[in-house]
Amino acid sequence: MNDCIFCDILAGTLPASIVHQDHACTALLDIQPINPGHTLVIPNRHTAYLADLDEESSTHLFHTAQRVAAALRKAGLRCEGVNLLLADGEAAGQEVFHVHLHVVPRFQRDGFGFKFPPQYVIKPERGELDRVAEKLRKVM
Secondary structure (H helix, E strand, O other): OOOOHHHHHHHOOOOOOEEEEOOOEEEEEOOOOOOOOOEEEEEOOOOOOHHHOOHHHHHHHHHHHHHHHHHHHHOOOOOOEEEEEOOOOHHHOOOOOOOOEEEEEEOOOOOOOOOOOHHHHOOOOHHHHHHHHHHHHHHO
């Protein structure tokens, strides 16, 4: 795959601090971590978007993230909680178009957080939620 930093890492042409690697995925430390131990779990096969990842690979990816999260809590790193973050598409903040699941160790007042839009406090009517659910059911 041209111009994919993760494919270059997997090919051995770029360095990485590997935490885990198996037949389906690789877990490596993020080079710009939110907190020490911030790990990325990536499929070994180039896949740009989550919907393009086969079910077995996505299951394995999340299982590996679960194992990394457990390791973060046991490794002596500062970790009072864990966020799993996956940006899927440019509008969601995806910058590298190779699926990657962030496993981020968190602790109180670490400076990282989510910013919700002003309309977040306004709960939609049940009818609107039901209409959206129906649209999703139709295409699943």
